Amino acid sequence: AQSVSQHNHHVILSEAASLELGCNYSYGGTVNLFWYVQYPGQHLQLLLKYFSGDPLVKGIKGFEAEFIKSKFSFNLRKPSVQWSDTAEYFCAVPADYKLSFGAGTTVTVRA
Amino acid sequence: KAGVTQTPRYLIKTRGQQVTLSCSPISGHRSVSWYQQTPGQGLQFLFEYFSETQRNKGNFPGRFSGRQFSNSRSEMNVSTLELGDSALYLCASSPGQVDSPLHFGNGTRLTVT
Numbered sequence: 001a002q003s004v005s006q007h008n009h010h011v012i013l014s015e016a017a018s019l020e021l022g023c024n025y026s027y028g029g030t031v032n033l034f035w036y037v038q039y040p041g042q043h044l045q046l047l048l049k050y051f052s053g054d055p056l057v058k059g060i061k062g063f064e065a066e067f068i069k070s071k072f073s074f075n076l077r078k079p080s081v082q083w084s085d086t087a088e089y090f091c092a093v094p095a096d097y098k099l100s101f102g103a104g105t106t107v108t109v110r111a
Numbered sequence: 112k113a114g115v116t117q118t119p120r121y122l123i124k125t126r127g128q129q130v131t132l133s134c135s136p137i138s139g140h141r142s143v144s145w146y147q148q149t150p151g152q153g154l155q156f157l158f159e160y161f162s163e164t165q166r167n168k169g170n171f172p173g174r175f176s177g178r179q180f181s182n183s184r185s186e187m188n189v190s191t192l193e194l195g196d197s198a199l200y201l202c203a204s205s206p207g208q209v210d211s212p213l214h215f216g217n218g219t220r221l222t223v224t
Contacts, residue, residue: 043216046212058133090154094210095209097115097159097161098144099154099213101153102209103153104154
């Protein structure tokens with residue numbers, strides 16, 4: 001079964017620092033991948049998605065992710081974080097009409 | 112466009128009771144999925160419905176059940192509640208393709224005492 005893993009459980013940054021969150025997927029064939037974000041007290045929102053084509057995917061709020069097939073990775077990046085980026089971030093892979101989520105990474109941005 | 116609506120937002124139940132959670136999907140979405148979110152287990156898939164048919168089910172005991180109505184609204188039922196069922200239950204909707212991104216509701220926070 002397709003799955004994803006996130007190795008960073010909690011990341012603490014200062015404002016304006018760069019962010020990179022790791023996500024590795026298990027499947028070697030065609031794969032679609034998502035990043036979701038859950039702000040405190042809010043619902044899960046789609047940040048960006050990769051289906052095919054350009055491996056560099058841009059999402060909302062200045063986030064981007066790069067699909068690297070040779071490394072089975074789909075890392076999330078943001079060049080300069082803001083306090084409002086404090087949230088939990090989930091990598092996910094769709095298969096069989098369900099999403100399999102990674103364990104999530106809590107990002108705390110200090111002002 | 113209205114988002115996914117889940118009711119109620121909060122529930123407190125006692126062990127042994129049963130509970131029904133409700134979800135109204137985004138208009139036009141025919142797929143509804145349910146997930147359980149806990150600090151220890153993260154986001155776990157419960158089941159998915161499309162046009163009133165369950166297409167996939169996660170690894171939860173039979174006490175967890177669901178259904179979908181002809182208007183795509185869905186309900187989830189948990190019988191004989193256990194303390195470990197305390198969690199945030201999330202509903203998500205999508206048009207229904209196998210790799211469609213999901214749109215999530217705010218969830219129902221269930222506390223079992």
